Amino acid sequence: MKSIKLFLYIGIIGIGFTFEGCKKLLDEPVYSQLAPENFLTTQPGIESVLDAAFGEGYISGYDSHSSRDIENWCTDIEWETGGGENRAATLMINFTWDASVDWMYSVMWARPYRAIRNANTVLDNVDAASLTDAQKTGYKAEARFIRALSYYHLYTWFGPIPLRKSLTDSLELPRASDTEMQSFIESELLAVIPDLPAPGKEKNYGRPNKGAAMGLLCKFYLNTKQWQKCADVAKQITDMNVYKLYPDYENLFKVENEHNSEFILVDPQIAQGDGNNYINGAFPPSFAKDPISGLTMQSNWNNWGAQYRLYDAFYNSFEQGDKRKNLILTSYVNSGGATVSLLNADNIRSFKYWPDPNAISNDHGNDIAEVRYADILLSEAESLNELNGPTQEAIDLINQVRERAGLPDLMLGSFSSKESLRAHLLLERSWEFYTEAGIRREDQIRMGTFVSSAIARGHTNAKPTMVVFPIPQAAMDANPKLVQNDGY
């Protein structure tokens, strides 16, 4: 018995020792992930996280298709049938959307907030990193720009939302007030303009420059109806003497022309995985050839089940001779050799994002311009009209855009009132910007036709509160401090 006792004592003591000693065993090394302590203090570390902010803040690939779709299906230009995305499309087209639309959460809510998180990670750590002051200033400006862009997107979609400026902000933030939201976006953009490089001087194509920040500010002022400020910034952009209209509208959106002097703020897309998906839905069923341009279906292109269709009413609104209309497909030759007309069935197609010959599967390389110089011109014209009513200055700005479209100049005398020029601007903008990202819905909301035109299309569920989307249910579920938008 004694030896048993001895053995037990030794065992107990032994185990006690190993317990203390072995605790260290549980500190497993991390092999393939990086620790913040020594990573965020370096230049490559800061830049890598900043790049991740760009990766999320500029909306690319399938996500860019999703947010573009959500914003356009509820407008008077386009709609959709078929495909896996038809569920979301039906809700948007019929004005029956609710907080359960998953793209509104995954793409339009979660993604910009990840960009904001990455930007805040840079901003919270950049001062302590071993960088030159110039580097610090540059990185900060870029991070603040991409954060402001993300907040701009969130604000236009959902209205004022939680404003997170640092990683250390408390977990549950309530929604900011409209004033806070607006002043934050404005002040941030104003603050970074001096520190950002001049257009073309940025380190890589795709990084922000002064022009991009000014262009975004101009759109922000426009959509928040700060007319004088909008006109002023537009003027400054023109005065930079960098941007001009690309002479050939029909070729402006082709992948080979995407680096041009008209695109001011661009969401870059590439065929290697993060591409522009629009054309997959624009191809009509069994598309083989466009008899007018001669465009022939390639085997590396996909023709989706989802069908992106334009309303005939929009097509019929074009003025005679408008070159911009040429990017709309009205008939085609199908694989059986038959010519199929797409007219009179709300079934015409936008071929604005002309297929990329080197597309890989769903992904085409055509960049998506969020702000084009044409938009700056028309924004300035609209602001001037809102401030002073129709003036020659405003008409001249519009005529610059019409000239490229091959249309005759407008005459000041044709517009008797602010309202009549505003109405024309809404039309002019539809011809100029149809099926582009982030424009038509904002235009209709700003000019007050978003809900009324939906009701006119027969969507009686449309309500005035629908000018903002509902806060996604998953976001509501996760933060008890969030208050849902009216009407949802």
Place this chain on the structure above:
Amino acid sequence: MDLKVHYYYWLLPKVSKQTLRIMKLIAIILFAACIQVSAKGYSQISLSETNAPLQKVFQKIQKQSGYDFVSNYETLRDAGNVTVNVRNVSLENALDACLKSKPLTYVIIGKTIVVQKKVKDYINTVNNAIALEPLPPLAIEIHGRVINKKGEPLQNASVIISGSKVGTTTDRDGYFTLSAPDNKNVELEISSVGYQTKKIKVTGQSEINVTLELEVTGLSDVVVVGYGTQKKSDLTGAITTIKSDDFTKGVNTSVDDLLSGKAAGVQVVQNSSEPGGGVSISIRGASSINAGTGPLFVIDGLPIDNSAAVSGSGTEVATRSPRNPLSSINPADIASIEVLKDASAAAIYGSRGANGVVIITTKKGRSGVMKVSYNGYAGMQNIAKKIDLLTPVQYQTVLNELIDEGAAPADSKVTSIANGGTDWQSQIFQSNAVVQSHNVSLTGGAGKSNYYMSFGYFDQDGIVKSSSFQRYSARINLQTHASDNFEIGLNLNTSYSINDYAPIGFGINGESGAIYTALNFDPSLPVRDSSGKYSLSSFLDMDNPLALINGINSLGNIYRTYGTIYGKYTILPGLSAKLNLGGDILNERKDSYTSSLTRHGAPQGGIASLLQGQKSNYLVEATLAYDKKFNQHQVNAVIGATTQRFITNNTNMGARQFPSDVTGTNNLGLGTQATYSLGSNKIANRLLSYLGRVNYQYLDKYLLTASFRIDGSSRFGVNNRFGYFPSLAAAWKINEENFMKNISGLSTLKLRGSWGQTGNQAIGDYAAITTFVGGATAILDDQPIPTTAPARLPNPDLKWETTEQTDIGLDFGFLNYRISGSMDYYNKKTFNMLLNLPVPTSTGFASKLSNVGSIRNTGWEFALNTRNIDNLFKWSSNIIISTMKNKVLSLGPIEQIVTGGAGQTSDIFLIKPGLPLFSFYGYKITGIWQKGDDYSSTSDKVQAGDIKYLNTNSDKTVNADDRVPLGSSFPKFTWSFGNTFRYNNFELNVFIEGNQGAKMLNNNLVDAYFPVQFRRNRFAEPYLNRWTEGNPSGKYPSFIHPTDQGGKLVNSYTVEDASYTRIKTVTLSYFFTPKNNFISKVSVYVTGENLLTFTNYVGYDPSVNPNGNVFQRIDFNAYPLARTFMAGVSIDF
């Protein structure tokens, strides 16, 4: 604890010394394994032995004297060798000479010599016994043979004359010889472990042939429990044992197939019927939302990492359900499977025990000359059920009618059917797919060592073309007694598996796989177009099903070697120390190539990807076991410390644009450099644990078990690394009580109760700390640029998920075990759940792994074994029924979580307190809008023939607010009914199983109701009976405007009842012993598997779940079930 022990001590009844003595003697006699040979006559004894084993010396004495010896093998062995030299001495003198220096003594009772350890009052005891029961005089010799009903000889069966201590054991061939007092009124009692004891009256004859029946109760079986073994009758916990004899004879690719329907409370669901496909197992419900729900597998003492080394599928290649890592184990090597269900049984595995534990024990060597066995089978598999789709003619008619009614533009009309069209399902299915399995095992032993060696080959072609699984496996189990006190052993398994994957994924368009396209592709097209290429439809964003089958090649090569080596040292009798070292190395390489035969491969010049993964772990484990009986008290205890470290490495690379498809993945360098992609990853985690368990028995009636485990894991926060998992259990053998003894017909009755806590640590590594991982790709200068982003919101306080379980069970046997079984009720509550707790999304994170919320699982389990007819014709049955109730109790601060997606469907499940976990969440269909209905009641765009959804509130629109829970994947109950019929050498097994009340989302049916493209094929039934003006169906809609109401994909039509009853296997076997010396036993059998399924479910198989979680059942492009007919043979040489 201390207090309790004292308390019980004082409760011990007083027992008289006399009773104790008698009991002790009986125990001695019973305990003794008889070494006895019959008497041949009288003579003087001469011995000349040097350092010979006592056993051998006694054999000589027996030969010369004719006296039999009764002793215990261990007693003789422990006494060591003897040197003796005597000539023509008396028996007593010879015995004295032999035992002179030994701690042994002997008594001669009649013609039997009992040799025993010297115990103080042993002689008195024996004398008392003799005085009580004088032995009859000796007379005749009885010869005989003991066999089982299969005709196999039973070695070491004991043959005892009833009422005496005279007995012997059978030799290797089952023969025995015994001296009996006379030939009248002699009764022999023949017993053997695992068989029912039989009594035979010997009247007149001296040749006795006895056939023993298998013991039905198995109460004397030894059951493997965590870190030890126990007699089944002594169990206090809820443990189900499945012996190799009970394994279903069918296509058993993997260990988990063997569990299907065999254990109450254990749900086995095929993720895919694909050869080598994964299986999901859950024991007693689901106790976690985000951590794993599968049980821990322990093979020969080595806890197995049951995750796949390669989980991805490669670029453009849709394959599913990571392969089952257990498929690298040959089921033929398995001796038994123990399922530890309650906390008392599983808590010894602490942090990995919450989902139950499955202990697999492989076959061990047997002493004796080498025994060679072969068993093998071969069979044919065919698809059990095809989905009923529109035929080409129906497709043309129905689609064109839909177009006429305005469903699609006229240019989508089906104008012609080429060559009668194509049944795409038949094109991709293979008829008479062959499956075969061959196993050879060698077992034997010499002296103190024994061995088991086996080699296995398994080869299964799938019923979908281009899918197959092959496995070569080898095992060696060795055991040797290096000295009297020291035993060492080795269990080693190695295998090589080759898995050809069919392309089956979750994609719905261009990325969709073979099954999805076979269900959706245009049936009016021919297989190949006029140019000889696989035909494509310009109306469909989808490849030709055969192009996918033949153009995508995906092959996995899996190498796995694992094993344990142990040393066990007996320090003192009853006290032993064991060191167990284990290791497991799993290497997997998956090659995938999409050739230019396919629609996506052609423009890209071939797409190659190569995934490699290595998972390895090692185990170091030291335990100390103590086993002692003090009078009526028996104590059995184990303590130990163990650590296990897991390391995973992954590499992947890819390339495109090859000059030719010929080299496939074997020369990636031929691809175009700009298309290269690569990645690698390494993670590791470690467990450090301390464990202890005490079993205490009093009077062999009252049983008590307590166990404790301390587990530390590197996965948790520094503040909470260690978890503590206690358990307590008690059992009462009621039938052993005096007041129960008189109840006739009662064979056994045992009440069990247990409580304990187990944990769950099946989460990813590093969840407790901040790290940076690959972020969203930035596009700079039109190039994709890799970035880094914070991986997660860290939770340094992260700790164990705890499951607390109470179990009450009853084991019973009546009418000499003609009816026996058990029932259990469990109540399992999980708290501090490892939940991806939604956090305010403005943080840029969706969730933070946190210890929040709780879930309850409760259920009843019944297992009943009956011998219905027990004559020459025999019929016995096994019935298993388990019920299951799951309820989410709390999600902490969160009201609900909506989750889940597949194909075009999203937001499938609702997790909400008060409901079962993962309740289907969708729209209730109340009927079809008819002409004359009140359309003013809705502002939705509906017309006659559209689906009418339930509007749950007062608004006039049906939207997301009107979704209701539509049931869950939890069955109300599952059952199985096994029957064995025997007549002479024939045996018929019929195994039926069923599942009642489980729901499953039929996501292929979703595509029928909400077609992604108009020109896809659809399920026939709803379309052939669709609503038209002439057929105002109240069930099926007109399908003219399927998505006008927004595509309510999860609804009461698409969430189907997956209840079923299935005749799972029918096996007819024939046993015989050929009349030659070469073969000792043969059995041949034929089996039919998945013969008949009764169900209302319209998909391929109501029992499948390609989504990979038993309780999130989504049927989407499931690999169909096979019906198999096969023949097998097993031969013992």
